[in-house]
Amino acid sequence: MALINLEDVSKLYGFGDATTLALDEVSLSINKGEFVAIMGPSGCGKSTLLNIMGLLDRPTHGSYKLSNRLVERLSPSRAAKLRRDTIGFIFQSYNLLPRLTVLENVALPLAYKGYSLTRRLELASSMLERVGMQNREYFYPSQLSGGQIQCAAIARALVNDPTIIIADEPTGNLDSNGSRLVMELLSEIHKMGNTVIFVTHNPELTRYATRVVYMHDGLVVQDETSDLGQVAKTARRNLYSVPRKSVEDDLAGVSLLMKVMPEDDKKDELAEEKPKSKRRKRGTTIRRRS
Amino acid sequence: MSFSPGHIKGAIVTMRANRWRSLLTMFGIIVGVASVIVIIGISQGVKRDITNQVNSYSKNVITVSSRAASVSSFGFSTVPAVSTLTNQDVKALAHLKGIRASVPLYLLSGVATGDRSYPSGVVIATNQNLPLVLNQSLAYGAFFNDQNSNGFSAVLGNNAARALFKGSIPLGYSFTWGGQQFVVDGVLNKFNVTPFSNNTIYNDAIFIPDIVASQFNHGSSSVFQILVKAKSSAQLPSLAKQISLTLLRTHSGQHNFSVLLPSQIASNSTGILGLLTELTIGIAVISLFVGGVGIMNVMLVSVTERMHEIGIRKAVGASNRQILMQFLIESTTVSVAGGLIGIILALLVDVGLRDTTNLSPVISWQVVLISALISIMIGIVFGSVPAFRASKKEPIDALRND
Structure with missing residues (x-):
């Protein structure tokens, strides 16, 4: 049974002439234990999709079943409870509270769960140990490097023992070392049986994923399973077919897909992709290319 | 949580x-x-x-004032141009039962001059019962009484003593008032002053015997207040009623005076x-x-x-x-x-x-x-x-x- 099941989910922003279609009848199902990478150009709806899956946002149309339960129209308090119990968030900009120490930040979700202060700090401390941050417990976020902050954020996402980890460009602000640290942590979490969904611009990071979903203009245009340790095929095509400008571009996790792709290639690719997407829209299942 | x-x-x-x-x-x-x-x-x-203060200075004391002189709505005692109380009232009240002592207070005009002139002073004519009624002792000397001396003696309020004379203890000193020499017999202890109360006047006052005062006004001095001290607090209400009835008689049925119990004075002040x-x-x-x-x-x-x-x-x-x-x-x-x-x-x-x-x-x-x-x-x-x-x-x- 699919853990996450989206059917014809659309999301519209604004109204009247200013309406923007962020998601266009997306259908997607994710099973327990999958490590899903979502790729695509900026503004293609990746984050919107994540926010809806993470119950931070509601779809305008369509249905969303989480663990076989319809959740797209939950009351705010029930949605909060579900977020608290089953979902852990990791953000590109870390989103730790600057006035709290690392330990207090990690303990925050437990406070909303009703744990006592000592229990909270105990659990948070052991979680920080798991991500290798035990000697930074009493530091403030401003005193840490990006990689360290993101590790703390991961500890915060994990502290509630969620089944789903949702990460929106977790390595977007990190250098190559930070990226590796964070991805290896996520990979470990995945090995322990958690479902991890993350958005990235960096094709290299698809090595960690078991499945890669490509999006464009609010549509899922490609969905492939990928072997662990291998860059996904579609991503590899983009990664190796274009000349690299410098090593830094690659390592910094900057979007190679969009940034250095020659204009002609992009047009070709779009022309090739468009008809497929139309076909998929009518069907309910998504064709995967293996 | x-x-x-x-x-x-x-x-x-x-x-x-x-x-x-x-x-x-x-x-x-x-x-x-x-x-x-x-x-x-x-x-x-x-x-x-x-x-x-009401308990210490005005314990069991009923204050009879002229209606016009009654405590106004703002709590200040106002001195009337013409008082409705007269010597007849004083005499009538002196004979009531249950009275321990009664004291008339006549306000007199004129400036007293000792070592210095004292224009802001108040001259009050009264009798020897004042210390008893007000429950106040003297700092120096003794209060005048009707029997002693030639009558031209005076007792000073604490502030008045300091204002009139240079010496610290003015006993036996004399001052002039109304063309007449007065000898200081005593000085009262200072009254504790609280806002909106009568005691301020007492500290600034020069007290002279009422017998002397009557000579100055041809026996028709108007009475500012009559203080009547009851024998016990239990008698206060009935005594107040009696006073009212007596005064109504002497005033031919006109209710142009007020009779205040100690508690009423306190409530007026507050x-x-x-x-x-x-x-x-x-x-x-x-x-x-x-x-x-x-x-x-x-x-x-x-x-x-x-x-x-x-x-x-x-x-x-x-x-x-x-x-x-x-x-x-x-x-x-x-x-x-x-x-x-x-x-x-x-x-x-x-x-x-x-x-x-x-x-x-x-x-x-x-x-x-x-x-x-x-x-x-x-x-x-x-x-x-x-x-x-x-x-x-x-x-x-x-x-x-x-």
């Missing part, structure tokens, strides 16, 4: 992070609470003093005080209200500023209720801190007043407790709108807000 020590700790952390802002926000509450406590304290203190207190408390309440609006304003700004934080908290599982509680507790912490500072300030002002003035404010724990409760209430009432706004924000909208 809807309330925890963590919330308060968080609120204190936020307050410390914005120290100046928090302090300025609290200002209205501090001023409001401090002024309520101080004003009520002063009024209670003065009330207590007046009651004490009436004006009550009015002033109510007025000032009214202003303090406005200050508290403005302070509350200040808290609301700052909390609204704070909520807007911290929208991103609200988003993060909601993303990690905070429900609307929990966010509501967080901001309510923050606003309440600010107002309670303001209230506590206000209470401390009030205590300091109290100490200062005791040191520098003759007021001794009474600060009761009830008033302090009520002020603390009011400050908690202000935090909750004025914090609820911003807290509600914070809690209702959609998590994704809050997160987008940077």
